[in-house]
Amino acid sequence: MTTAPDQRWLRGLRALRLGTGTALCLATSFALDLPIPVVAPVFAVFLLALLNRPLSLKDGLRLVLVVALTTGSGLLLAPLLRYYALAGVLLIGLCLFLAFRYGLRGGNNLVATFLVVGLTMISAAGTADTELAMTVVGALIKGLALAVLVLALCHRLFPEPASAPKTPAAQAMSNDDATRLALRAALVVLPAFLLALSDPASYMPIIMKSVSLGRQSCTTSARGAARELLGSTLLGGLLAILFWFALKWFVHLWMFFLWMLLFALLLARKLYAISPTRYTPGFWLNSLVTLIILLGQSVQDSAAGKDVYTAFAVRMGLFVAVTLYACLMVQLLDTRRRLRSGDLPRGEASHPKT
Known part of the structure; x- marks a missing residue:
């Protein structure tokens, strides 16, 4: 008879797997000089956070296909x-x-996320140059392949106990709730996509950020939207600044890996409630994704000889603007729903209490 593992120990194992996989994927992406090196670690974060079992070779190839x-x-x-x-x-x-509605109605959330990424990033790149679009396609496929390999390696290094309870399947939402949340998520992503049409090569990080916000908006209530969405964005930016100055002490690929491991483990502790907070797992997941995107772009700017600080300030400003817009969409659509259902008097909506 097998005994179920201690929950705290199990959460620590999963946090270690997430931190190691994220750091390994980030360092490998830059070492291999992949076209968009932040894609692989972002995909790895989603895979490691959503899957507590390794993918078989057949399932991994099927996912890539x-x-x-x-x-x-x-x-x-x-x-x-x-x-x-x-x-x-x-x-x-x-x-x-x-795509969002498919995931909310019980479909594969990973496939839904990748479909959203492909629809936005590749179509935006294709409007500027077909060669750029093919580069983005290659970057997404290579990034996912690397993330799947890292997922398998991390499960080999830190295997899930056989007696550990399986992650329950996501419950399919009702048709009305799925429609409402899918509309909200699509409206969150669409402005970043429109912005990227003006300069696809420069605004790819904005699209990735908006996709992360769209996913997070599906689990965020109007009351906590500002704290969840804007708070996680600002925290990710602050951590990226700290990471950048820490990395400047000794610039080396191994230090890049070790610093990423440290920061990812700190966020993974919060994500898996090893040190509980009032914030949801989505808050910490979005903070980690924001950190990876901002940091990766700053490293690329430095390698290209650009002004890193100006580029970071502009990018962070756009991230905050996109997040504020996401908060506005959550508030407007949720207030409209409550008015229609009669949960909120119209007078209260027009004149909120202070």
């Missing part, structure tokens, strides 16, 4: 965006809504 097909759908929409912009944007918005 599905992502290749779904992200390739963005290439089909690029000509429509180039020649019939309004129709293309409306179609992208509809596809985003359907």
